[in-house]
Amino acid sequence: MNSTQTSMPHAASSSKNSAMHSRSLNKSDVKVLSLASLGGALEYYDFIIFIFFASVFSGQFFPADLSPFWKTLNTYGAFAIAYFMRPIGGVIMAHFGDLVGRKRMFTLSIVLMALPTLCIGFLPTFEHIGYAAPILLLLMRMLQGIAIGGEIPGAWVFVSEHVPAKRIGLANGMVTSGLTLGILLGSLMALLINSTFSKSDIAEYAWRIPFIVGGLLGFVTVYLRRYLHETPVFKEMQERKALNQGLPIAAVIKDHKPAILISVLATWLLTAGIVVIILFAPELMKSDIFNVPAKVALTMQSFTIVALALGCITTGQLCDKFGVGKTFIVMCSALAISSSVFYHSIGHVDYPTLTVMYAITGFFVGIVGGVPYIMVHAFPAKIRFSGLSFSYNLSYAIFGGLTPLFLGIVNKINPLSASYYVVFLSIMGVFCGIYLLKDSAKK
Template sequence: MHHDTQRRLNRQDYKTLTLAALGGALEFYDFIIFVFFAAVVGELFFPAEMPEWLRLVQTFGIFAAGYLARPLGGIVMAHFGDRVGRKKMFSLSILLMALPTLGMGLLPTYASIGIAAPLLLLLMRLLQGAAIGGEVPGAWVFVAEHVPRKRVGLACGTLTAGLTVGILLGSLVATVINTTLSAQSIADGGWRVPFLLGGIFGLIAMYLRRWLQETPVFVEMQARKALAEELPLKTVVKQYKKEVAVSMLLTWLLSAGVVVVILMTPTYLQKQFGIAPALTLQANSIATIMLIFGCLAAGLAADRFGASKTFIVGSLLLAGCSWLFYQTVAQHAEMLFACYALVGFSVGVVGAVPFVMVRAFPPAVRFSGISFSYNLSYAIFGGLTPIFVTLMMKLTPLAPAYYVLALSALGLALGIYLHRDLDGDRVAPHADSLADL
């Protein structure tokens, strides 16, 4: 495509970005809201005579099932995204998310239908996981193929910030419900509200997505008959092993950074340092808002200075801020807000992750390449990180700090590697593939 790669973003670009980010936010909201209501859901969907620990294990097992369904859903949807078009899959993934979320809000409990209740809950969760597996890589490919080449970083950063908005939305809704309703009203049906809201918003977002256009890159591939000849996934595994490895490591940084700093830290602060839950949640909201700005900053930096410098500087910043945070909170609780805000912002380096992934694969297998790497890595590292950090806590109370330091080291190493390999604009073996962007 020889359109002006330097052009500024136009109205259609902003519309595309907004609708894509909105969908991403909703998907993450739907996925995360389950965590906030896990305890209530556990009591309502499992037999009363079950021991508490087993109930928690089962509830979190159902949460984890969502992670495991990701690769399957993501890879199937990406296959069709590379074959029949980005746009169709983009609408399908949001429908696949909205319906089970609505379903979860409407499910009869164990008291009414017995063992069918937890099984249906599990089914809804698997569908949600499959949907999110298609949505996130789909959204990254979609916006990156729409915007001018010099704006890919900003576009990907904006989307990643959108996912963060979803997490924030989830915690806000949970806070509102927990503060306005009594525990009894929540158990009586208040817990259904956030699921119903998510489902309804999802359907609205899907409706709005009708106004999106297929990406110019895909349209051009169709015109040139340049679509993948064999299974796109087969091509990816055969020809792009290095790209897959880099993408998987980057996804580890992305998923684990968010899981440890944003999702696990509030509970950690409460248990480890006895900080009041209300306080940790406020601090967590501030950190999440700062993460949104961090993602945007990383995306802009990737456009401006390239992925390599962004990851080198960003990872050093992450190491410094996280170490400072986990060290000082113990002694100086009054520094909690400021330090958590800093570390939240520094985790934003993950906003540059999709920038690298979109450029690593040529258009014909781009969706499949990103989806395969992202979802496989997310299922492994997203699922195992909480377990690993919790086990490390037995050895040292600073377990989260060491884990985030390890992630920073990984980010730094990838930044140095990308400097050698991606050398600014050119992806070594496939220089031609980026001409299409």
């Protein structure tokens, strides 16, 4: 993995450049972070709102005579297919992002997300068009996967190349915090729909509302991103004619294998925090095993996402101040302990106490805010977008896409399987932190 000094193009010996790298965020930086975070939140809302209405899709888009098991499997398969499409979208958009500019791809990803989200809101169900319904649903999810594959890596690269080098942790923590708030928007929307409409009304038509709203808000974000400018790093590479020649992804795979490995492992940890703890813990609590009321579980989730957002920003600041290695060691150790206590307390403590435990765990899931810090510094600027996008999306496609299916099976054997999975990956995160600490000391 390349060091910060070699991977960030503005690292220079002059006092002027040193001051520039360590300065505080200015108005221009705040504008970039605000628009990037807002767009990321709305796009991630569009991507994950599907999971909040998975049971509705199971009943509306598949044959009525299917067993509950196959309906559930098909629905989560539709959820997973978007993850498998992420590497394709990520590689394509990152390729052009490294060659023609970050901003263009950053805006395109929003368009590609808003269109299929809006279309899902108007899709006919199985009752009306038969097997064409699940096929169209899968197609829309595939387009969403392509879009999100470019959006998240693009956001991390975009803000990292705008802000001072000594504020990259904070910037990425804030953007990642914005992405997690997209989950909160989804949770609040699901809570609003479940509180306002009856189950029959939700199944008949109300499930469409979140998708229509999300699609329309996506186009608002496209308009707002008009006010963003290309990153100074990319413009400088253009001026120096230092852009990568040929296929950026080929250079990534050929010359940066250690960077790919550490990025894949860090993203695997990220999937455990977001997919397992934030998205699927409420589903576990609502299951027949624990019977937590849906409204209670969604309320718990909302508090936890707020704690997660704060944790992301805190992690970013810690990375800037103490280094990413020390931050990972401390935060991952805390995540292993807090998540184990939380999962083993489900069904054994009252709901207010469980809410606090879940929120504390969510705060330490904020270690995900340090993941982009690792990846941004792992790849040189001319192939940064491609390297980050390839590693992140490859890992997310495998672990983010298959984990729900895997846990859905093993949870029937042991409902605490999710806890053991998170603890295992938290320990892996500690070892990643030790490696990063040693690597930093060498350089």
